[in-house]
Structure formats: structure tokens, C-alpha cells
Amino acid sequence: xxxxxxxxxxxxxxxxxxxxxxxxxxxxxxxxxxxxxxxxxxxxxxxxxxxxxxxxxxxxxxxxxxxxxxxxxxxxxxxxxxxxxxxxxxxxxxxxxxxxxxxxxxxxxxxxxxxxxxxxxxxxxxxxxxxxxxxxxxxxxxxxxxxxxx
Numbered sequence: 001x002x003x004x005x006x007x008x009x010x011x012x013x014x015x016x017x018x019x020x021x022x023x024x025x026x027x028x029x030x031x032x033x034x035x036x037x038x039x040x041x042x043x044x045x046x047x048x049x050x051x052x053x054x055x056x057x058x059x060x061x062x063x064x065x066x067x068x069x070x071x072x073x074x075x076x077x078x079x080x081x082x083x084x085x086x087x088x089x090x091x092x093x094x095x096x097x098x099x100x101x102x103x104x105x106x107x108x109x110x111x112x113x114x115x116x117x118x119x120x121x122x123x124x125x126x127x128x129x130x131x132x133x134x135x136x137x138x139x140x141x142x143x144x145x146x147x148x149x150x
Contacts, residue, residue: 070110070129071098075137076117078125091143094126119143 017028030037045052081103082089089097095111098104113125115133122142130145138145 068110069105069108070112071095071104071108072112072114074114074116075119075134078113078123079117079119079121082121082123091122092124092126095128113138113145 014024015022016024019025027037035041035043045054047053078093081093089101095104095108098111099106099108110128111126112129113127113131113134115131115135115137119137119141122144123138124144124146125138126146126148128148130147135145
């Protein structure tokens with residue numbers, strides 16, 4: 001460490017508007033006249049008459065507060081869930097089980113079963129909604145589908 005390599009850390013703050021001798025007196029580095037020289041004026045998002053950025057960008061998207069939170073499961077997905085070795089599920093499937101296993105999001109309120117894919121196992125499924133094709137395929141595999149009314 002040498003004296004010429006030391007950095008001054010106790011630098012005084014420059015007090016603006018404290019007389020001509022301070023170097024920041026009179027107009028206090030605000031220039032002359034105009035809106036910005038006055039106190040209490042903030043021009044948020046004003047770009048000198050140019051179209052502001054928030055108006056140049058396109059409006060995108062919409063998130064409905066009333067949107068129903070429904071998990072949609074195809075029969076092929078259900079078959080994959082039961083085939084995985086890590087799942088020691090019994091032949092029962094419902095929304096609560098899926099949430100506990102982190103297979104669907106915790107915020108979801110309803111479960112809908114669709115008929116895409118095939119089911120090889122006889123499974124007892126409890127859901128809020130189901131397609132006719134899904135119902136046929138589950139019964140064909142020897143399973144049972146019970147629907148819950150809202």
C-alpha cells in the first residue's frame with residue numbers, strides 16, 4: 001500500500017444552491033427557466049413530444065380473473081402415470097392424488113378426462129368432466145369413471 005494508491009472515501013456531498021462560491025449556486029445546475037427548473041415537477045415517461053415507449057409497444061394478452069382452472073388429462077397421459085416405476089399408485093386416480101404427487105399444479109380446481117390414447121389398466125377415476133370417448137375407453141379397459149357435480 002502506498003499513499004498514491006489510496007482512494008478518498010470521506011468525500012463531502014455537494015450541497016446544491018448554497019451560494020455562488022460553491023460552484024452549484026444560483027440556478028443550482030438546473031439551467032434557466034422551463035418546467036424542469038421548477039421544483040416539484042416530474043415528467044414521467046415524457047419523451048419531448050415523441051410518442052412514449054408505453055404507447056409505441058403493442059397491447060398484448062389478457063388474463064381473466066374468472067377463468068376456470070381445469071387440468072386436462074388424456075388417457076395416454078394417465079397410462080404413462082401408471083406405467084412409471086416411481087408411482088406406487090393403486091388403481092384409483094383423482095384430483096387430490098394428482099396434486100399430492102405434484103403431477104399437476106396446486107391451483108387447479110377441476111379435472112377433465114379426454115379420450116386421446118388408450119388405457120390398458122382398469123382404473124377407477126374420479127373427475128369433474130369427461131368426454132364420451134374417454135368414458136367408452138375406460139369402461140372397455142374394465143375401469144370405472146365417476147363424475148363429480150360442481
